[in-house]
Amino acid sequence: MRWDHLGETPPTPADTALFGMDAVTTRTFDTPEFRGITFHEVRARTILNRVPGASRMPFEWTVNPYRGCTHACVYCFARKTHSYLDLDTGLGFDSQIVVKVNAAELLTRQLASRRWQGAHIAMGTNVDCYQRAEGRYRLMPGILTALRDRANPFSILTKGTLILRDLELLTQAAEVTEVGVSVSVGFTDEELWRTIEPGTPSPHRRLDVVRALGEHGIGCGVLMAPVVPFLGDSPEQLRATVRAIAEAGAVSVTPLVLHLRPGAREWFMSWLARHHPRLVGRYERMYADGAYAPTWYQRRITRQVHELAAEFGIGPARRETPRHLPRPAPAPPAGDPEQLTLL
Numbered sequence: 475m476r477w478d479h480l481g482e483t484p485p486t487p488a489d490t491a492l493f494g495m496d497a498v499t500t501r502t503f504d505t506p507e508f509r510g511i512t513f514h515e516v517r518a519r520t521i522l523n524r525v526p527g528a529s530r531m532p533f534e535w536t537v538n539p540y541r542g543c544t545h546a547c548v549y550c551f552a553r554k555t556h557s558y559l560d561l562d563t564g565l566g567f568d569s570q571i572v573v574k575v576n577a578a579e580l581l582t583r584q585l586a587s588r589r590w591q592g593a594h595i596a597m598g599t600n601v602d603c604y605q606r607a608e609g610r611y612r613l614m615p616g617i618l619t620a621l622r623d624r625a626n627p628f629s630i631l632t633k634g635t636l637i638l639r640d641l642e643l644l645t646q647a648a649e650v651t652e653v654g655v656s657v658s659v660g661f662t663d664e665e666l667w668r669t670i671e672p673g674t675p676s677p678h679r680r681l682d683v684v685r686a687l688g689e690h691g692i693g694c695g696v697l698m699a700p701v702v703p704f705l706g707d708s709p710e711q712l713r714a715t716v717r718a719i720a721e722a723g724a725v726s727v728t729p730l731v732l733h734l735r736p737g738a739r740e741w742f743m744s745w746l747a748r749h750h751p752r753l754v755g756r757y758e759r760m761y762a763d764g765a766y767a768p769t770w771y772q773r774r775i776t777r778q779v780h781e782l783a784a785e786f787g788i789g790p791a792r793r794e795t796p797r798h799l800p801r802p803a804p805a806p807p808a809g810d811p812e813q814l815t816l817l
């Protein structure tokens with residue numbers, strides 16, 4: 475692959491103040507997949523983030539090599555985190571990507587510290603660590619190598635097929651520690667996918683990832699997220715999605731209904747007004763009390779998905795025994811811009 479480097483801008487004091495990092499270089503690339511995207515390469519000062527309120531979470535530590543995400547999911551609730559960098563939470567989130575170029579080097583050093591106790595590390599909890607930028611920057615191989623070499627348990631949640639590039643490293647890591655991988659697939663409706671998750675690999679390609687990981691002994695769960703009210707929640711759509719997840723050999727399926735937090739809510743509602751104007755009123759009523767759909771609705775979706783999962787026999791019992799099961803899908807913590815959980 476050829477990478478045409480169009481522009482490189484040295485850091486200004488304003489950049490450094492904005493990103494709070496030691497150095498910032500801004501780059502653009504003239505290849506179709508990166509046209510219109512600006513990368514802010516930074517040298518971060520730390521890479522291990524402690525999760526606030528970790529008692530509510532299945533993990534205490536996260537690693538996030540990127541901020542912003544070219545997968546550009548309209549509903550992404552990490553959008554708000556871009557405002558902490560004074561960047562736009564709409565198109566800016568999709569096209570202004572912060573890259574912590576020293577992520578692997580930092581992690582290697584921090585894991586070697588005598589103070590590090592070898593706790594589980596979750597990745598993909600803020601933005602997708604296998605978004606398209608990873609094809610260019612290749613930060614994950616160094617990160618996985620550091621984790622493998624220290625036999626440090628970890629989990630990854632992604633919508634990116636690029637994770638298969640690192641299959642060998644994942645397999646090696648799974649030989650020495652606990653490795654969990656979950657893929658996010660909220661629906662299999664192609665038309666909905668093209669408009670609401672325009673930068674992601676198709677749901678069926680993501681399910682191919684589940685299949686491939688399973689074939690290599692890495693049991694993979696599916697976070698069925700988001701289930702999109704009125705657009706992706708009909709009985710037929712739920713059935714088709716759960717059936718496809720089962721056929722891919724997922725070891726678990728965890729449904730999660732769309733939530734609309736500030737930052738994501740405005741962007742999603744403007745998308746809805748353009749693509750499905752007749753639904754605007756119904757959404758305003760459904761999300762009138764805040765970011766979450768009503769409990770009755772969430773319970774109904776969860777019950778339907780669990781019934782379908784039972785019908786299609788999703789779970790480790792119908793597969794060859796996987797070496798490692800995925801950890802439970804993370805629940806969204808509040809507050810910290812580095813910690814917001816992705817879908």
Ligand code: SF4
Binds near residue numbers: 546549602633816
């Ligand atoms: S939901 Fe995940 S994959 Fe989609 S834009 Fe957000 S971080 Fe990226």
